[in-house]
Amino acid sequence: MTLGQQEAVEEQRSSRLPTNLTKVQELVYELKVEQVMTRDVITCSPDATMAELKEVLRVNHVSGVPVVENGQMIGMISVENLIRALEQGESQARIRDKMTRRVQAVRADDTLAGAVALFARFKYGRFPVVDAEGQLVGIITQGDIVRGLLRQFETLWHSEEIRRYRASHIFEDIESEQTTLILRYRVQPRDFVRGGEASSKVKRALDRLGAHPHTIRRIAVATYEAETNIMIHTEGGEIIVEARPEQIKIIAVDEGPGIPDVEQAMQPGFSTAPDWIRELGFGAGMGLSNIRACTDSMSLTSTVGVGTRLEMIFDLTKGGA
Amino acid sequence: MTLAEILAILEGQLVSTVNDLGMDVEYGCGADLMSDVLAFTHAGTLLLTGLVNPQVVRTAEMAGIKAIVFVRGKIPPPETVALAQEMGIPLLATRFTLYESCGRLYARGLQSCGLFDLAHKSSPGGCAEAHGARSKT
Numbered sequence: 353m354t355l356g357q358q359e360a361v362e363e364q365r366s367s368r369l370p371t372n373l374t375k376v377q378e379l380v381y382e383l384k385v386e387q388v389m390t391r392d393v394i395t396c397s398p399d400a401t402m403a404e405l406k407e408v409l410r411v412n413h414v415s416g417v418p419v420v421e422n423g424q425m426i427g428m429i430s431v432e433n434l435i436r437a438l439e440q441g442e443s444q445a446r447i448r449d450k451m452t453r454r455v456q457a458v459r460a461d462d463t464l465a466g467a468v469a470l471f472a473r474f475k476y477g478r479f480p481v482v483d484a485e486g487q488l489v490g491i492i493t494q495g496d497i498v499r500g501l502l503r504q505f506e507t508l509w510h511s512e513e514i515r516r517y518r519a520s521h522i523f524e525d526i527e528s529e530q531t532t533l534i535l536r537y538r539v540q541p542r543d544f545v546r547g548g549e550a551s552s553k554v555k556r557a558l559d560r561l562g563a564h565p566h567t568i569r570r571i572a573v574a575t576y577e578a579e580t581n582i583m584i585h586t587e588g589g590e591i592i593v594e595a596r597p598e599q600i601k602i603i604a605v606d607e608g609p610g611i612p613d614v615e616q617a618m619q620p621g622f623s624t625a626p627d628w629i630r631e632l633g634f635g636a637g638m639g640l641s642n643i644r645a646c647t648d649s650m651s652l653t654s655t656v657g658v659g660t661r662l663e664m665i666f667d668l669t670k671g672g673a
Numbered sequence: 674m675t676l677a678e679i680l681a682i683l684e685g686q687l688v689s690t691v692n693d694l695g696m697d698v699e700y701g702c703g704a705d706l707m708s709d710v711l712a713f714t715h716a717g718t719l720l721l722t723g724l725v726n727p728q729v730v731r732t733a734e735m736a737g738i739k740a741i742v743f744v745r746g747k748i749p750p751p752e753t754v755a756l757a758q759e760m761g762i763p764l765l766a767t768r769f770t771l772y773e774s775c776g777r778l779y780a781r782g783l784q785s786c787g788l789f790d791l792a793h794k795s796s797p798g799g800c801a802e803a804h805g806a807r808s809k810t
Contacts, residue, residue, distance in 0.1 A: 545752055573712075634708065
């Protein structure tokens, strides 16, 4: 048995397509021009005519090519140059006389971000790619960039699949009388910007371990309530996850100040949260009762001046919510 | 109901830049209390709220909220938008109040998250099930 049920894999899949902008931004700084460029460059000789260029562009479905003489790139010629020449009845003119001589090239080891900036600045349809010695090694268009990014997304998606597969089989692959996976997360006090990161990581870990979405949801909600309690009321603490194939135990411990009256704290609506916490939408005194409703069992012990320990048990053998 | 329909009904505006306007939401929940969102919503819910701090997005992530509408013309700060982008949760904004926004969507058929029994002093409180919610399944 893997952790929880293996069903609803499709359901999970649909919810984690990599569609966010930050990932694209990350990738354009990670990927190099040489990883997405076209290596098979179509070139032409400076002595060819514009009419011959027309055939080269038509046959190869490209809109511009580097002009190469004796192995050196000496210019670029594009469909724009061709149209201008044809308008003026110069179809027999030499490419040498019509090409753009001051070529803006991009380095093969540049990031995609550099190439994107060039496209924005120069409005050309393509840039020749050169190596450190200035030798032509490829050509890049905006289409190459888009295709490269999509390919990378696909690779990332596959590696997430593999990671998920490995994680979800950990309990089968490792033989022991009883295997328990322990995960620990630090929770900082009063950090409302990064608060919730521990719960977010717990949620992702359970997803990779192959737990059922309903189970993941109730564990995520309870863990987040516990994490916000540590964040709001204490001097910091820890979330510890003990995962076994049949049960998840989550322990939220903190370093004080402790709860004087635990029974009172468990009452729905009882809260000691200050106004600024309430203004953020928390501190209504519903946290512990929410936790109780999400868990299969819970226990809360506290010593004033020492700290509080909350244990939450989620039974995975029952399945579903 | 799709995000595109919601945007039209609320005369809204998109706040996040990556959005699937064809995304479908099943239920609506209007709340400024995040514990209520955690306790009483279902996966696949649209959240309408007047709060704009990043914990609204965290709450949405944990509760499986699909998209968030900020009411009363509020626009969330950049850290909230950044977290939502990372989590793939679309953000919308509308000029209407929470009351009117919910009313408009409800009138056009977006379901509520459930119906709750009156809580008595002895009731334990907590999740929808514990309050005897009549939910979808």
